[in-house]
Amino acid sequence: MTGFPSEDARSASSLEKMLGLLDVFTTTAPAWSTEALIRHSGTSRSTCYRYIKALQAAGLLTPVAGGAWMLGPRIIELDRTMRHCDPVTAGGAPPMQRLAAETGHTGLLCLLFSDTVMCVGDAPAPGAPEGLFSRGMRRPLFAGAASKVILAHLPPHQLRALFGRHRAAIAAAGLGADWESFRATLRAIRDAGHCVTQSEFMPGIIGIAAPLFNADRGVLGSIGIAAPIANAPAATRGLLAERVMQAAREACDAIAEQQPVAALPARAVG
Template identity: 75%
Template sequence: MTGFSPGIEARRGASSLEKMLGLLDLFTPGQPTWPTEELIRVSGTSRSTCYRYIKALQAGGLLTPVAGGTWMLGPRIIEMDRTMRLCDPVTTGGNPPMQRLAVETGHTGLLCLLFSGTVMCVADAPVPGAPAGVFSRGQRRPLFFGAASKVILAHLPPHQLRAIFARHRAAIEAAGLGGDWEGFRQALRALRDAGHGITESEFMPGVIGIAAPLFNAEGGVLGSIGIAARIEEVPEQDRAALAGMVMAAAREACARIADQAQNAALPARAVG
């Protein structure tokens, strides 16, 4: 697995607003521009409806026209990204501990957020010589692969875990998290008891991840903080100490996030 991007297929049967916003999911680094005709084709709507969607997104600055009758993401997204970086409590509270963690360990730091059934990287601190393609800001991954994801999954409420297991049983088994409900529960309990997760080559071959969960003031899981490195750079005897540093950074980040949220219980993000 080298990437993850939820597609417009997930929005079949959705409302008009969801279908319109779902067009934005099509724009990726692999395909940053889309011709109007292709947007109409994949939208699952009539030509006139899709034209209205495109014009509404253009008016909001979320799409902008480029040469040849094609479209790309608009500049308003840059403005929104800046607002998130300056104002989101998880980012502003978790970024300083994540940056220090990278400096102290010498490995790439990662700050991740639970987002609609996925895990999104909201900040990263790459170190010199870091593996190419390691998780970076704005990328999403599934909940089942890699330490940054698994430590979030382990702390979701039981009713959400039951629904997730029912929908994604095959992926959960493939991720080594159990082939039945009881095995799944035991695997997640082990992660909760440890307070951190360590995975090797689960999302990227040759990369080890160590992560710990982040919580709001009421104990709801928000995301994770951790490090990523080449496996050969992290000897077995060093892993317990690194895990301790990651968990210490997570505790600091949780305190800072609560402070950034002005002592209010920042809601956990939805799991789709």
């Protein structure tokens, strides 16, 4: 053995670094200069130039004034394709919109994405607070109804891996300080068929969510509502939870009808 990485390993590392450049573009830092991208990449100038040119050719980066770069129009095209073809979005959006209209609360549709939950659809209620949760935003798995109801339906091997890596965060989220209490908390959510949380991401906001599955009962995401606590008093939450679970059943039926193109559960969890 030479001790040098194989060509396949070097190629994978190079591809990961190139795609990793896309992660630096955010709403707070939407434009990056070439020099800043070179510093961030940790690669040579010539290598980073090659990455940037490849991303530009693919339409994933586009040049703007001042020698800077921003995300490119190809991403908009890909987003359109996702809206029409992603099983969770295509199957879950109509029930989510009906749920929002029937309850008068903000509807949310979420997808399991590695160790996070991403909002892939929202129907904001009139007067909903800014930054509640909207398409493209991500949140951790351990807080909020939309996340916890997904977490509760992950297979045991993924839960064990998550608990081993994130024990302190799980305990801080009130999900259990040890494996048995963690399991018991998640079992209670599964038995209820939904999850209700209060003020976990935004003060004064209640969330109610139910899980979404593919035809093989692999958890894909969640559907739910978010509302000011004053607009969802305790006496109404049972009925709201029933409506959320009904919307989830409708979405799961629509997702199952899309087989064999329906999504597989996320594998990179834990």
